[in-house]
Amino acid sequence: MPHRHPLLRCLAIYREMPWRFALTALLFIAVNLGLAWQQWLVGHAVNDVSAGHAVVRQADGSLDASLGWYWFALIVGVALGRGVLQYAAGVLSLVLSQELLTRLRERILGQVQGLHLGYHWQHGMGEMITRTTRDADKVRDALISFWRQLVETPLVVLAAVGLLCWYHPLLGLVPLLLTALGLAIFVVQTERLVSLDRAVGAAYDRVAQDLSEGIGGVRVIKSFALEASRIQGFASQVGLFADHARSALAYAASRIPLPQAVVALGHVWILVYGAHLVADGRIGIGELVTSLLIATTLVFRIEGIGRVMQTFADARSSAERIWQLLDEQPAIRSGQAPLPDGPLGLRLEEVGVSAADGGREILRACSLRIEPGETVALVGATGTGKSLLASLLPRLVDVSAGRLLLGSDAAGWQDVRQLDLAQLRRRVHVVPQESFLFSDTLAANLRLAAPGASDAELLQALHRAAADDVLERLPRGLDTPLGDRGVTLSGGQRQRLNLARALLGQPDILCLDDATSALDAISERRVLGNIRALRGTTLLVISSRLSTILLADRVLLLDQGAIADAGTHAELLQRNPIYRDLLGIDHG
Structure with missing residues (x-):
């Protein structure tokens, strides 16, 4: 569903910087008033020149050009002043637009x-990246044009039409009507451009998603020799994006000349009707020259609107996509209750969780x-919901x-939905x-769980x-960059570093979701x-490896979405055929 006025909602962020906004607006007002003043001065100067007042021959034969030099100095001074103000307004508008983009x-x-x-x-990663990059950049481009098109243009039109009407009402009324008609045509055409850019944005999403998958899955692509097919698929997505982009550009290029031609008729009207007024002696040559300069300014300004019409159409579509994301209501909201003090246990009471699309339970x-x-230890067949159950503990997913419930009989039990989310995720x-692993140093990756941890605590x-040997093999120790997602490390090394990061946070409840699958039996037993050995830490291990299960106090069997059995390994092995089948043990 399209969101109402998305671009205006982006512009509303300017309210957070009112003084800079007001100063920029005042500068643009001064620049455009200066333009009207400059054109008025040119008209008066032409009148004095045509009347022979600018340069006068004295009685002694010398020439007195003081009035001419006066007009020259005044017009040049106004032009230089406008230039300085224009520069300051342009720089400040760029700074404001960049600040808005950052926010x-x-x-x-x-x-x-x-x-x-x-x-x-x-929603894929490509869609998220597109909102943050392409869509935000297009909004920024429109905001840079905003000052010229939505602040300068009305001022120029009002000042120009006002000056023309001062000379003669009909001289200003007809160009005003033609300008309004040209702008109305622009508005009607923009609706079509917005719909075209929605298709361009959706195609760009697919390009970004395909690119991110191609980079993230490069090992799989190489393992199965899929380079050629991936390149072909990506080229197809880029081609589809290019087709949509060409359609939008072609539409804009073919429609822009019509409003420009409509506004240019005002130039013709001023030339014809102004000449008639000059012939009747109702205005002078200087006023006609000024009127033609004003008409030229209007035509150029409308041409400027035509050039940025696509920018605003793109920005409106992009802003709509941004607000679709920003208006999405988080399904998981933090509670206010603190977690009970002391060691934590957990209880699930008749918990049900449906798929993300609202389908099966x-x-x-x-x-x-x-x-x-x-x-x-929690065991179960693939697809029974073990990882989903693990995601419930820190409320990555809600029931x-x-x-x-988290807590204990001594300290009491609390529903996780009532708990402070930040505190919950620090302790679970x-x-x-x-x-x-992030593309940062080893120390920085570990300190994500405990920003204030000392080097000694990192080593511990x-x-x-059981990652001491990993540290020994790194050339710069804790300060060694790990590369993108720890690409320089093996799977087992990455798993142990992730375990070290979690242990550094000293959680009260730690859930290992097959987090030791890449470790050998000796390293796993040691970890x-x-x-x-940590006092008070509650450990839930999701695994199907017998060596892991034997280290647990109890085993829970998850089957058909519920806990089907619980007990020690020996008890389940004795009585439960499903458990034996999962472990591949023939009870004989």
Whole structure:
């Protein structure tokens, strides 16, 4: 659904900088009033020249050009003053537009970070990038033109028509009507351009998404020798984008001349009717010259509007796409209640969770209880909702039914939806199987969980995650850049660094969602042993590896969206055939 007045909503951000906005507007007003004054002076100067007053021969035969020099100095002075003011207004408008662009991008990034995972699953990375880059840039381009087209143009038209009407009412009325007609044609044509640019924006989204997937999935592409097909697919997306862009440009280029021709008729009217007024002696030659200069100014200004018509149409479409994102309501909002003090356990009471598209129910009537400090393994077939259950703990996803409670019998239990979100995510960490490291140093990546951590604490976290050898192999130690997503490291090394980052945050509840899958059995045993040695840490391990499960106090079996069985490994092995099949054990 199109959002109302999206470009005006972007312009409304100027209210946050009122003094600079007012100063810029005053400068543009002064520049355009100066233009009208300059044209008026030219007319009076021409009158004096034509009347022979500018240069007068004295009785002694010498020439007195003092009046001519007066007009020359005055017109040049006004032109220089306008030039200085024009420069200052232009620079300040650029600074203001860049400031507005910065604030707009900050809001987009904040909104993207605040939106729930379901929104990110439904909208690709390319779409998010396009909103922040192409769409924001197009809005910025329109804001730069805003001052000239929406501040200068009305002033120029009013000043020009006012001066023409001062000479003679009909001399100003006809150009005013023709200018209004030309602007109306522009407005009608802009609607079509906006719809064309929506198609251009959607095509650009697909280009950005294809590009981001091609870069992010380069290993898979190379592994399956898909380079040629990926390049062909990308070229096809770029070609589709180019076709839409050409259609928009062709429409604009073919429609712009009509309004310009309409406004240019005012020039003809002034020449014909002005000559008639001069012949009747109702205006002088200077006034006719001034009127023609004014008409030329109007034509050039309308041509300027034609040149930026596409800019404003693009910006309106882009602003609409930006506000679609900014107006999206976060599905997960922070509560106000603090977390209970002391070690935390967790309880699920008849929890149900549906798919992001509102389709089938993945978890249904799921109930479990994990005591503070307990180590529990969660097993289940692929697609049963194990990772979704893990996402419930820090509220990356919310329950559709039932309750998820954190706390203990001693300190009390709290529904996660009532808890302060920032505090919840500081004390409850989920480490996924897919390791993500930022293109920064090792120390910077680790300190994401604890910004104030000392180097000694970083080393301790690395030791607990069995990542000492990773540090030893890095040429600059903690200050070694890791590259994009830790591309220089192996899968097991990345997993251990992610574990070290989570441990540095000292969470009360730690969930490992197949986060040790790339580790060998010795490293895994060492990591889990170090975590269990931490006093009070509740550990939920999602895994199908027998070596991992044997380290747990209890095992929970997730089947058909609910906890189907619970007990020790030996108990489930003895009584549950589904559990034996998952582990590939023949009970005999």
